[in-house]
């Protein structure tokens with residue numbers, strides 16, 4: 001990481017003595033100023049600190065700025081992150097939802113809502129659900145456009161703290177809607193045998209065994225990328241369980257370990273009879289590898305890669321990526337998800 | 352009626368007799384001979400023409416319904432009524448005058464007629480005024496809420512301090528009048544929201560209906576002359592702050608049709624807007640947990656750029672950026688039209704221009720006075736002005752009346768040139 005210039009630090013200090021330390025995690029003055037404002041609003045507005053004396057509030061603010069300067073994510077300090085239109089509660093120990101994930105989900109629901117062929121009843125399975133942000137946003141987007149679709153949503157995670165938070169979020173963000181249900185269950189996606197396996201979890205909780213839509217943002221960072229390309233704030237404060245897949249066998253290669261979840265996710269997609277599948281990936285290369293396995297299966301009718309902003313102008317083509325990966329690539333930004341479908345799924349996506 | 356200037360209805364009610372007399376005096380020095388009771392011939396001709404058109408349209412509507420014609424009939428109605436009232440009053444005055452001058456009239460009747468004449472003359476004055484004002488079209492956005500954008504201009508930190516003073520002046524003014532005003536964007540030089548610090552940019556949203564008509568007169572460069580707090584040698588500095596007033600098109604203030612109607616100033620073809628979102632640096636996704644949610648919109652045909660990053664939520668930043676973009680593009684379009692109009696008017700009457708680049712008002716601390724350069728009004732209770740009090744209202748009133756006079760003059764001039 002490049003060093004911050006002394007003139008930038010001096011400017012920041014002239015504006016507010018608290019700013020220079022925020023420049024470390026934020027890098028730009030504008031971002032640091034925004035964060036300082038949000039932190040200040042938090043201290044002045046939060047019910048726990050609202051009625052403190054100004055001096056007490058100032059000392060709390062100084063402490064929060066110190067926490068932030070040490071790399072603690074702002075979302076853990078403020079307790080929430082925006083995901084599409086939703087403000088999702090966040091806690092240390094559970095991965096913070098990312099804007100790019102929200103962009104993929106919004107685009108997916110947009111396609112489903114505009115296809116004109118969506119069935120009256122839809123089941124959506126989200127594997128590795130974390131805060132529960134994906135099924136909650138899916139529900140929100142669908143509900144704000146139409147009220148006549150029966151929706152059954154299920155989020156799966158291995159981490160009890162993630163499940164507790166997901167349930168908390170569901171309670172905060174949903175009201176009783178008779179034709180929509182949302183639940184969260186614990187299971188280990190990588191396990192194929194009872195009592196941990198997904199199939200077992202579904203049957204013991206009398207859940208359906210078929211799901212039309214499967215979504216997952218699984219851990220996808222390889223051990224070497226974890227050291228090389230994650231920021232200090234991610235590495236030091238977010239749960240590694242959510243980021244790096246386990247080494248399933250001794251001597252597993254670095255890239256292979258990063259890809260561990262995808263072969264399991266593909267198997268589950270077939271087991272539950274999914275018609276549309278969206279899985280998030282780390283970059284274009286991983287997307288290409290996943291797309292290749294999808295094609296080899298010979299059960300899917302189509303596959304494409306979406307970038308960070310799938311509905312954006314397609315500005316970053318050119319490099320011959322489509323030919324090289326043998327797959328259509330949509331939008332702008334980094335390679336972010338692989339989307340595939342079969343049978344009715346094609347019409348639902350308007351493909 | 353497309354080349355006529357705009358004026359807001361609020362202002363029309365403010366033509367008080369004295370100002371009207373001033374206006375009429377101005378007219379009488381020109382080629383148009385007018386008195387308090389008569390209507391400039393150009394305007395009268397226009398009104399008659401409208402009455403004819405109104406009749407044709409009404410006849411047409413009797414046979415088959417046409418929404419456009421119906422709308423026109425609705426628009427013309429008040430003008431036709433005002434013309435009728437003016438004709439009636441005129442006829443009565445003529446009859447009464449005739450009676451008085453008729454040698455046959457007996458003394459008693461003449462006295463009665465003379466009595467009546469003064470009352471009838473009054474009603475003719477009223478009728479003249481309503482006819483003139485009914486012909487001046489209402490500013491199409493006068494009914495909307497507005498955005499007041501305040502930015503320091505020349506004068507460094509003193510300008511930034513005065514920008515903050517102006518913001519508080521408008522906030523106090525709104526407060527006093529029970530008008531809902533919310534800060535949409537506020538940045539002092541610290542990037543924080545604390546009051547009392549020099550301001551780098553503020554956008555105040557005034558939510559009331561008719562706010563645009565009310566604050567339109569505040570647009571322009573406001574100049575301050577005082578000894579800055581930071582000045583050690585006691586020298587007076589002159590600094591400037593620019594105030595931009597835009598009609599605001601929040602969710603409710605404009606109907607769907609205004610946003611979706613390609614004819615509307617507020618229509619923006621989404622294909623002509625480039626949306627950029629602040630991207631996480633590097634790999635993105637799980638690798639980074641940035642809080643940056645800035646959104647930048649570029650309207651390519653006019654090269655208007657709007658960026659918004661005040662909210663943590665990206666959709667919220669996007670929504671607000673669209674709102675700002677619509678307002679700014681609409682303003683550009685109007686300015687362009689108005690510029691063409693001003694050029695036309697200048698060639699005729701030499702009307703002063705009132706764009707964003709012009710110095711409109713001076714606040715002088717040493718003399719404790721405020722002078723508006725458009726209406727020529729000077730007031731002395733500087734503190735009351737800065738506190739958003741009655742004195743400020745008085746100044747704003749004077750500008751609205753001035754704006755209205757400009758419009759009426761231009762209207763008369765246009766009618767005259769059209770006839771030539």
Ligand SMILES: C[S@@+](CC[C@H](N)C(=O)[O-])C[C@H]1O[C@@H](n2cnc3c(N)ncnc32)[C@H](O)[C@@H]1O
Pocket residue numbers: 094095096097098101127128129130131132133134156157158159162187188189190191217218219220241242243637
């Ligand atoms: C990258 S996070 C995604 C969270 C959330 N879906 C989002 O987009 O913000 C991955 C999640 O997978 C969960 N996880 C890790 N290993 C798992 C496993 N073997 N079975 C089920 N969930 C697992 C982690 O607890 C974590 O919540």
